Amino acid sequence: MPDSNPENLPFAIRHYSPDQLRGALRKMILIRKFEEGAEDSYTRGLIHGTMHLSIGQEACAVGACMALSDDDKITSTHRGHGHCIAKGADVARMFAEFFGKETGYCKGRGGSMHIADVAKGNLGANGIVGGGLPIAVGAALSAKRLGTGAVTACFFGDGANNEGAFHEALNMASIWALPVVFVCENNKYGMSMSTERSTAVAAIADRAAAYAMPGVSVDGNDFSAVAETVEGAVARARAGAGPSLIEAVTYRWRGHSKSDRNRYRTKDEIAGWMAQDPVPRMAAMLRAHGVLEDEGLAALEAEVADEIAAAIQFAKDSPAPRVDHATRDVLTPSAA
Amino acid sequence: MNIAVVDSGLRELSYAEAIREAMDIALATDPRVVLMGEDIGVYGGAFQVTGDLIDKYGPDRVMDTPISELGGAGVAVGAALTGLRPIFEFQFSDFATLAMEQIVNQAAKLRYMLGGAVSVPLVMRFPAGSGTGAAAQHSQSLEAWFGHVPGLKVVQPSTPQDAKGLLLAALDDPDPVMIFEHKLLYKMRGPVPEGAYWVPLDKAEVRRTGTDVTVVATGIMVHKALEAAEVLAGEGIAAEVIDLRSIRPLDRDTVLASVRKTGRLTCVYEAVKTLGIGAEVSAMVAESDAFDYLDAPIVRLGGADSPIPYNPDLERAVVPQVPDIIAAVRDQARGAL
Numbered sequence: 001m002p003d004s005n006p007e008n009l010p011f012a013i014r015h016y017s018p019d020q021l022r023g024a025l026r027k028m029i030l031i032r033k034f035e036e037g038a039e040d041s042y043t044r045g046l047i048h049g050t051m052h053l054s055i056g057q058e059a060c061a062v063g064a065c066m067a068l069s070d071d072d073k074i075t076s077t078h079r080g081h082g083h084c085i086a087k088g089a090d091v092a093r094m095f096a097e098f099f100g101k102e103t104g105y106c107k108g109r110g111g112s113m114h115i116a117d118v119a120k121g122n123l124g125a126n127g128i129v130g131g132g133l134p135i136a137v138g139a140a141l142s143a144k145r146l147g148t149g150a151v152t153a154c155f156f157g158d159g160a161n162n163e164g165a166f167h168e169a170l171n172m173a174s175i176w177a178l179p180v181v182f183v184c185e186n187n188k189y190g191m192s193m194s195t196e197r198s199t200a201v202a203a204i205a206d207r208a209a210a211y212a213m214p215g216v217s218v219d220g221n222d223f224s225a226v227a228e229t230v231e232g233a234v235a236r237a238r239a240g241a242g243p244s245l246i247e248a249v250t251y252r253w254r255g256h257s258k259s260d261r262n263r264y265r266t267k268d269e270i271a272g273w274m275a276q277d278p279v280p281r282m283a284a285m286l287r288a289h290g291v292l293e294d295e296g297l298a299a300l301e302a303e304v305a306d307e308i309a310a311a312i313q314f315a316k317d318s319p320a321p322r323v324d325h326a327t328r329d330v331l332t333p334s335a336a
Numbered sequence: 337m338n339i340a341v342v343d344s345g346l347r348e349l350s351y352a353e354a355i356r357e358a359m360d361i362a363l364a365t366d367p368r369v370v371l372m373g374e375d376i377g378v379y380g381g382a383f384q385v386t387g388d389l390i391d392k393y394g395p396d397r398v399m400d401t402p403i404s405e406l407g408g409a410g411v412a413v414g415a416a417l418t419g420l421r422p423i424f425e426f427q428f429s430d431f432a433t434l435a436m437e438q439i440v441n442q443a444a445k446l447r448y449m450l451g452g453a454v455s456v457p458l459v460m461r462f463p464a465g466s467g468t469g470a471a472a473q474h475s476q477s478l479e480a481w482f483g484h485v486p487g488l489k490v491v492q493p494s495t496p497q498d499a500k501g502l503l504l505a506a507l508d509d510p511d512p513v514m515i516f517e518h519k520l521l522y523k524m525r526g527p528v529p530e531g532a533y534w535v536p537l538d539k540a541e542v543r544r545t546g547t548d549v550t551v552v553a554t555g556i557m558v559h560k561a562l563e564a565a566e567v568l569a570g571e572g573i574a575a576e577v578i579d580l581r582s583i584r585p586l587d588r589d590t591v592l593a594s595v596r597k598t599g600r601l602t603c604v605y606e607a608v609k610t611l612g613i614g615a616e617v618s619a620m621v622a623e624s625d626a627f628d629y630l631d632a633p634i635v636r637l638g639g640a641d642s643p644i645p646y647n648p649d650l651e652r653a654v655v656p657q658v659p660d661i662i663a664a665v666r667d668q669a670r671g672a673l
């Protein structure tokens with residue numbers, strides 16, 4: 001029997017409706033299946049270039065976006081498929097982008113590493129580690145000056161916290177009390193370098209102190225914990241009280257990209273983290289609190305599988321961009 | 337991809353292996369040499385150029401840096417200034433943009449600003465260029481930017497042999513040297529002499545002799561130009577292909593001598609054509625007596641005025657390809673036949 005004292009229920013169960021919770025789980029499953037589908041398409045040669053998978057990190061993206069509306073913005077990273085889906089993107093247009101098609105979110109010009117969905121407030125994945133941090137501060141500056149009430153959530157990795165841009169961005173967000181929430185997905189490694197080797201402080205959240213903002217470290221594989229922490233930071237930002245730094249501790253299951261020999265970590269370590277899979281953890285929480293039945297989960301999974309299959313088909317059937325349009329969109333056409 | 341310098345006595349190595357061998361020799365023979373860069377240790381480098389050097393020399397000489405390009409480059413500048421010989425690997429040449437300050441304001445200028453009292457013997461390596469589907473922020477050819485900065489030396493090896501010899505020459509040089517390595521060349525194999533040897537940092541190389549058109553190419557375009565020249569030879573057009581090899585300084589004598597001979601000049605480079613290397617080479621010819629020998633307008637083939645797109649067909653379309661070179665040179669040579 002679940003505890004009936006509302007005080008003891010997980011935040012997510014107290015705070016969100018059953019529909020919202022099922023929707024969140026659906027998004028986590030959608031991210032997982034999307035990335036498995038992308039990986040498979042890559043192996044079949046349908047996708048070229050490289051890609052960075054966030055499998056194992058789904059609770060961070062979905063948990064963090066719970067507090068955001070379509071008017072709120074996010075900046076994303078090279079490992080950005082989850083952020084894009086969590087913010088409401090259509091997986092068919094994402095696959096189309098990965099397949100280099102004109103119907104893709106970036107008309108085939110960007111690919112996985114630059115996936116974006118501006119209409120839903122996703123200002124884009126970024127090929128430059130730390131590139132999104134100052135941009136998020138700029139988006140928050142706009143929101144404050146223009147009085148839109150929007151908050152910006154800035155996703156970045158543990159590796160990015162050693163770029164100068166991180167430090168400069170946090171400082172400016174703080175001195176100008178801007179509505180931005182810095183969400184560090186600490187998956188323990190920046191490529192091959194562990195946070196122990198790369199970073200002078202024990203917890204990245206500790207760096208908040210240097211910029212006079214709250215810094216909180218949470219279990220990034222616990223949907224409810226991520227959602228609760230980000231909801232708090234977003235509320236604070238909306239109230240005009242300024243930025244926060246949240247460190248969501250998680251783990252990437254796959255290699256850094258498509259060319260990783262995994263020589264910097266052990267199989268045991270990977271297996272240990274895989275045992276803490278955030279997706280079944282979320283499903284178990286919903287089941288424990290009567291939000292989801294077994295049939296409901298099976299139905300969600302079947303629905304997602306259909307959506308992915310249809311999305312891949314859409315991408316395959318979509319037209320390629322015209323080669324003579326390669327130099328379009330470099331500059332904005334004049335209004336006249 | 338055939339190169340004119342084949343000597344059957346030499347072993348074949350890949351371009352990446354040749355660079356690794358140069359670093360290995362440097363580490364073994366000069367205790368001041370340290371390698372620095374992101375994921376160059378157990379990972380072996382993003383393009384597996386440092387490979388297993390960490391096993392041989394340990395983490396104090398093959399140093400992984402955090403993801404801190406500006407700081408990392410600055411540490412390398414400071415170390416070079418004070419007795420070490422760092423070889424700094426940028427994971428992608430695009431990330432030079434994050435370290436611009438240290439490269440352009442510090443490394444390039446310290447000696448001059450201090451009245452010649454110091455030198456910055458720093459070697460920087462940059463995997464560059466398009467063709468890997470890595471899109472706009474991981475595919476650029478920025479070498480001409482640095483060619484614009486007095487105080488820097490900028491080279492672009494096109495063969496395994498040059499990759500090794502230029503790196504050893506860069507290490508021997510007292511000033512900052514930037515080496516732009518095309519990512520698509522890393523797996524290319526070619527003859528490489530054993531042991532240490534030095535390829536001059538200021539000399540172009542004539543890769544194929546010809547009398548009708550001078551084709552000045554850089555980096556991977558050298559190979560495309562040679563392929564084009566082979567086809568053109570079948571049509572009776574003799575193209576002379578010059579591998580520019582050094583962007584700063586430019587080897588004026590080699591280029592001008594060739595243009596005086598052929599009377600025609602085509603420049604081929606992957607970087608954006610506008611305000612690029614071809615403009616400088618063309619101006620160099622136009623400003624010299626070689627101008628009087630020109631029988632046709634100069635032609636420049638370079639990258640389109642656009643970032644590098646992700647879609648593979650578009651990606652190919654925005655940089656010169658062999659058929660583009662053939663068509664341009666054929667057109668230019670028409671009057672010569």
Ligand SMILES: Cc1ncc(C[n+]2csc(CCOP(=O)(O)OP(=O)(O)O)c2C)c(N)n1
Nearest residue numbers: 079127128129157158159160189190191431
């Ligand atoms: C400025 C810059 N430096 C280096 C890279 C190459 N690179 C891409 S992702 C990455 C690791 C990033 O680590 P982290 O921020 O922890 O994100 P994660 O990959 O773990 O999600 C590196 C070194 C880059 N893209 N941009």
Ligand SMILES: [Mg+2]
Nearest residue numbers: 157158189190
């Ligand atoms: Mg990381």
